[in-house]
Amino acid sequence: MITVYGIPNCDTVKKARKWLDAQGLSYEFHDYKKAGVPAERLDGWLDRFGWETVINRRGMSWRRLPAEEREAMNAGRAREAALANPSLIKRPVVESGEQILIGFDADEWQETLA
Template identity: 55%
Template sequence: MTLFGISHCDAVKKARAWLDQQAIDYQFHDYKKSGVPEVALDRWLAEFGWQTVINRRGTAWRALPEAERVQMDTAGARRAALLNPSLIKRPILVTATATRVGFEPEYWLTVL
């Protein structure tokens, strides 16, 4: 199981603390330090759509030029996320059987 995110993100900190409290083994992939795995990003975009994968409430989104935000599509979201991983909603939990965007402990219990 892998938890994807950025180590200083509050939601990621909560998710990691929760996993630790549950004594659940996981790998943490910090995409600020290690980059975004393109295969994983492609899978997330295909499964959830760019509107779910891209955090449109954050400062990274607001920092994009308005024209880019207005014309955003899957290909644009992919390019933008690879250039600036802070655009990706956090955390993303990937297990052998499920992937979930966002920290939802009630749901996580059903797939762990």
Template identity: 55%
Template structure:
């Protein structure tokens, strides 16, 4: 089963979910703003994808953080703490494909390679 991690009102999430729906793929959606980020999943994402790819420095939530919070996220441990406390700074979507591989972000080309 494909698992899509993200928040429902994000435009990138909407495009990713629409693409999956258009392909007729079933998936589980995990809203990490509502249900939280499973700590074991976050650790896996950071290990396999790297904290720099998981941390979304281009989003509104990041821009609203104070400078001390941003500075604290300058390494893996600090980023992990911020990502757990502020799930909206996680790049979206994170997809766990049915074969266990992970992707971050949406690209129809990348998604197609996982079918």
């Protein structure tokens, strides 16, 4: 089973979901805004990929953080920040069995999921 974690109005999540639909792949969508971020999943992503990959440092949510907070970011602070503001997490995060993908890259997804 494929689980897509994200925010429904995010353009990248929309592209990713369209791609999955076009491939005929069924998936479950986990909406951060409605269901929050599952802390145990976030911990696994941070452990496996590091906060620098999990946190979207290009987005508006990151830029809105005070400079002191951005400069002092580490894994523990990233966890707290992401739980409080799921928009900080790079989207989408996709889990399929042991496979985890962060962000949308059609070529990588084709290789991993299709």
